[in-house]
Amino acid sequence: MDLLNEKNKNQLLINDLRKLGRALNRGNDDFKLALALKLKQQALAKPEPKSKKSFP
Amino acid sequence: MTDLSQERELVINAQKNPAAFNKLYQLYFDKIYHFILARAGQVELAEDITSQTFVNALENMAKFRWRNVSFGAWLYRIAINNLNSYYRKHNRLVVTEEETLISLADQQLPPLEPYADFDEQIRITELKKAVDQLPDFEKNLVALRYFQEKSYEEIAEILNLSVNAVGVKLHRALKKVRKIINL
Structure with a gap:
């Protein structure tokens, strides 16, 4: 009986944690776009990865 | 969920051409941002740490190897390191009343x-x-x-x-x- 009670309480807690997770998952599209632009500029400014040296 | 072979291809492309990092960013932004926001509790702080995490990832793409961890796990590790580093630096600082109020408002x-x-x-x-x-x-x-x-x-x-x-x-x-x- 106690074990069942424990299991139920754990399940209640887990359900509430999932609800909390959904409540916390707020979108932030403006920031997402701003950071994408920042990374794009940074990527473009990055030197090309070194390729095999070609010897004359 | 993207399968690993597709993700591997995106990583290889981004290692060859940094501009292709954008695809990985689109794939992981929401997951990483939401994780950091849940941990940080404040939007502004979450934005700073998310930004730092993706900048670190972009800068270190060439070093990433599939040997031990997947790319997603690697990103989470960078995020956790940045969170830990932030809290190490700021734990001892006294938070002003104004900051406390901002933090409480953010946490609603x-x-x-x-x-x-x-x-x-x-x-x-x-x-x-x-x-x-x-x-x-x-x-x-x-x-x-x-x-x-x-x-x-x-x-x-x-x-x-x-x-x-x-x-x-x-x-x-x-x-x-x-x-x-x-x-």
Whole structure:
């Protein structure tokens, strides 16, 4: 009986944690776009990865 | 969920051409941002740490190898390192009253589903406060498992633990939360 009670309480807690997770998952599209632009500029400014040296 | 071979291809492309990092960013932004927001509790701070995480990833793409961890796990590890580093630097600082108010305002949860009653709102808000009282390591575990819906295997990879250890530590964390909220 106690074990069942424990299991139920754990399940209640887990359900509430999932609800909390959904409540916390707020979108932030403006920031997402701003950071994408920042990374794009940074990527473009990055030197090309070194390729095999070609010897004359 | 993207399969690993597709993700591997995106990583190889981004290693050859940094501009292709954008695809990986699109794939992972929401997951990483939500994880950091759940841990940081403040939008502005979450934005700073998310930004730092993706900049670090872009800068270190050439060093990334598939040997030990997947790209996703690697990103989470960078995020956790940045969170730890932030809290190490700021733990000893005295938070001003104004900052406390900003932080509290930020932590007001948005409404739950429309059918959620007031009692549920209160219960979830108290639960948030209880999770915030856990040590950082346990907050990571709870956030990854219940906010991000990661499997034990994925969490083990991100936190560099055995799958068994994830189960044991998560069980302990839940026990602590139950004690705090008197459940």
